[in-house]
Amino acid sequence: MELRQLEYFVAVAEEANFTRAAERVHISQSGVSAQIRQLEQELGAQLLDRAGRSGRTATLTQAGAAALGHARAALASADALQKAVDEVNGLVRxxxxxxxxxxxxxxxxxxxxxxxxxxxxxxxxxxxxxxxxxxxxxxxxxxxxxxxxxxxxxxxxxxxxxxxxSERLVALVPPDHPLAARSRTTLDRVCAHPIVCLPQGTGIRTVFDAACAAAGLRPDIALQASAPTAVADLAARGLGVAVLSESMASLGSTGSAGSAAVDCADRLVAVPIEDVDTPAVxxxxxxxxxxxxxxxxxxxxxxxxxxxx
Missing domain, CATH: 3.40.190.10 (Periplasmic binding protein-like II)
Incomplete structure (x- = not known):
């Protein structure tokens, strides 16, 4: 008895037709018939009643009806076995x-x-x-x-x-910048200056652009850089107001800004932007x-x- 024989038997039983069953399991009708006859010989009982001279239609015999549930269970067990092995192999290679x-x-x-x-x-x-x-x-x-x-x-x-x-945006400016004397600032004050920021497609830039659009502001994006450290360094050199997240400004435990930004830490002041409510995640x-x-x-x-x- 082979699993493929059980598969063919279940297919014929469910389709009630040898032709449709053969199409379902992707072999010839004669191949399906031969394998099921071999299964019937091994079991010593006829499982399917082949109606008509063509033998294309089929209904379950009493023995076939008794065998169908067990055949399905055997196929399900074989499938579960394969999945269990695949799970192990997925952690091996x-x-x-x-x-x-x-x-x-x-x-x-x-x-x-x-x-x-x-x-x-x-x-x-x-x-x-x-x-x-x-x-x-x-x-x-x-x-x-x-x-x-x-x-x-x-x-x-x-x-x-x-x-x-999940954190708010901040503006980073040199200590002698007009915004540096404020404990907090607003988006319109930030956008009154050239902006240095991350490129479009980043979470922080998306938050900033959406907040500006909602407020009817059109910021002057003077410079863009992919690395937060570069954005901060450009702002430290007086090329614009950097817009980053709190952890990038404070070198928080996530390490988002990276150790290279330490060189800018004593050259920049972080000022929270209080009217940008959407956090950067x-x-x-x-x-x-x-x-x-x-x-x-x-x-x-x-x-x-x-x-x-």
Whole structure:
């Protein structure tokens, strides 16, 4: 008795027709008939009543009706066995493609990747950088398994997400700048000066652009840079007001700004922008269809990011 014989028997029983069953299992009608006859010989009972001279139609005999449920159960068990083995193999070999926002140094993500690699050295890890908008689309179309993205307000709809940071925007200016004397400022005051910011497609830029549009403001984007450290450095040199997040300004525990920004820390003053209510969000995103390797990596990510969250 073979699994394919049970598969053919179930197909004929459900289709009540040998021709349709053959199309369903992708072999010839004569092949289906031969395998079912062999199964009947092994069981010592006729399972199907072949009506008509063509033998194309079929109904279950009493023995066939008794056997059908067991045949389905055997096929389901075989399928479960294959899935169980695939789950194990998914943690033994395979490949994970992880995306992150360009020039965003987030130490807990690197720690999670390192811990995962130590546990599963045979799984290849590929790390790519891009804007948040592009990363989201690549997660949705399956090109990326997991991505660290910046978003406006909340993580993108339709994806599973682990929010890491949710914070307000700040303006970074040199100590002698007119805004530096204020404990807080407003968007219109910020936009009265040239702006240095991250490029479009990043979460912080999306928050800033949306807030300006809602307020009817048209900021003068003097300079753009992909790295928050570069944005801060340009502002420290008096080339414009930098617009970044709180953690980038304070070198918070997420490491978003990176250690290179320390050189700018004593040359810049961070002034919160009080009338921008939508937060900038940093989050890990993935789809629910990810395999066992992704689930294991997410466990490491949750463990590493928990202190930051």
């Amino acid at each position: 395979g490949r994970l493609v992880v995306g992150m926002v360009t020039a965003c140094t987030v130490t807990p993500l690197f720690d999670a990747l390192a811990a995962f690699h130590r546990s599963h050295p045979s799984i290849q890890i590929t790390l790519v950088e891009d804007t948040s908008d592009q990363l989201v689309e690549r997660v949705r179309d399956g090109a990326l398994d997991l991505a660290l993205i910046g978003a406006s307000g909340t993580a993108p709809a339709g994806l599973d997400a682990l929010p890491i940071v 940093l989050a890990l995103v993935w789809t629910a269809t990810g395999g066992p390797a992704l689930r294991e990596l997410l466990l490491h990510c949750r463990r590493e990011f928990t202190p930051s969250i």
